[in-house]
Amino acid sequence: MAVNESLRVLRTIHYDEHHYSLFVSAGTIGPKTKPGHFAMIQAGEGFRPYLRRAFSIADVTKVAGVPALEFVVKIVGVGTAALARFAEGTPLPVLGPLGVPFPIDDLLPSDRVALVAGGIGLAPLVLLARTLAARGIAADLFYGGRNENDVLKRADFERFLGPHRCRYATDDGSLGRRGRVTELFTNALAGGVRYRRVYACGPVAMFRALAELLAEAKLEGSFAMESEMACGFGVCLGCVVPMVDGRFATICKEGPCVSPAQIDWARL
Numbered sequence: 719m720a721v722n723e724s725l726r727v728l729r730t731i732h733y734d735e736h737h738y739s740l741f742v743s744a745g746t747i748g749p750k751t752k753p754g755h756f757a758m759i760q761a762g763e764g765f766r767p768y769l770r771r772a773f774s775i776a777d778v779t780k781v782a783g784v785p786a787l788e789f790v791v792k793i794v795g796v797g798t799a800a801l802a803r804f805a806e807g808t809p810l811p812v813l814g815p816l817g818v819p820f821p822i823d824d825l826l827p828s829d830r831v832a833l834v835a836g837g838i839g840l841a842p843l844v845l846l847a848r849t850l851a852a853r854g855i856a857a858d859l860f861y862g863g864r865n866e867n868d869v870l871k872r873a874d875f876e877r878f879l880g881p882h883r884c885r886y887a888t889d890d891g892s893l894g895r896r897g898r899v900t901e902l903f904t905n906a907l908a909g910g911v912r913y914r915r916v917y918a919c920g921p922v923a924m925f926r927a928l929a930e931l932l933a934e935a936k937l938e939g940s941f942a943m944e945s946e947m948a949c950g951f952g953v954c955l956g957c958v959v960p961m962v963d964g965r966f967a968t969i970c971k972e973g974p975c976v977s978p979a980q981i982d983w984a985r986l
């Protein structure tokens with residue numbers, strides 16, 4: 719059950735001028751959060767921006783011993799810029815945890831899974847990597863971005879999963895292989911690796927390509943989708959996406975984690 723809480727800003731770490739991690743006190747949201755959940759945050763002051771903004775709960779962690787939620791944010795507009803400027807101690811209205819998390823309860827210690835991230839799509843995969851590591855489930859990370867600065871929190875992923883399980887791709891070749899993250903993943907499949915499930919978050923173009931690869935390889939997937947959201951809990955219908963059964967599904971309530979086989983990619 720989601721709660722609306724006022725959570726204090728504990729720390730902001732700026733990676734570069736476009737990306738930062740925001741840590742807020744965990745409140746009662748922290749213990750209820752599962753990998754893939756998100757929160758709606760009042761990102762500015764007054765009416766700018768008017769609506770809350772959606773962010774994946776990237777991690778449930780501690781800051782100087784205080785239980786904390788981490789959000790990893792890319793600045794794209796007024797809300798994400800305002801959130802970056804809040805001073806330590808500022809109370810932030812946060813509604814969460816929201817949505818359907820990644821399916822992980824059915825995984826066995828003998829399973830091997832893949833995590834595929836594009837750009838800021840790393841966010842929901844951090845807590846997933848931490849949780850899988852704690853359960854002893856082997857996970858390979860395939861993470862791509864435009865350049866090295868786009869590929870965030872590498873140290874955390876390598877600590878949770880092991881450096882040998884983390885592979886990177888960048889458009890300009892500044893980190894890892896030059897090219898797309900889906901090419902990295904295709905190479906792994908060509909090497910004969912068989913994944914129990916593939917968890918992914920990234921831009922729509924990455925999702926489309928990955929959905930095709932998974933269908934061809936008959937692999938199960940769970941994609942943390944994004945859509946522009948006004949309410950975050952199934953009321954405004956602003957976030958719907960077309961499904962193969964002809965329906966439209968609310969990404970905030972029936973997602974954000976959905977099976978790619980259920981999405982009608984041609985109509986999206």
Ligand SMILES: Cc1cc2nc3c(=O)[nH]c(=O)nc-3n(C[C@H](O)[C@H](O)[C@H](O)COP(=O)(O)OP(=O)(O)OC[C@H]3O[C@@H](n4cnc5c(N)ncnc54)[C@H](O)[C@@H]3O)c2cc1C
Binds near residue numbers: 772774795841944974
């Ligand atoms: C479930 C969910 C989880 C998300 N998790 C994260 C996260 O962990 N980190 C992160 O940085 N961002 C995340 N986002 C995207 C984030 O919500 C948007 O970047 C944010 O709402 C933009 O707000 P703004 O006021 O800065 O931009 P605005 O000034 O409102 O818009 C700037 C530009 O961003 C586009 N935009 C606005 N909202 C979205 C959206 N929801 N998706 C895609 N484009 C949008 C607008 O069309 C416009 O082009 C998530 C979105 C969803 C739905």
Ligand code: FES
Binds near residue numbers: 954968
């Ligand atoms: S954001 Fe309002 S219904 Fe999904």
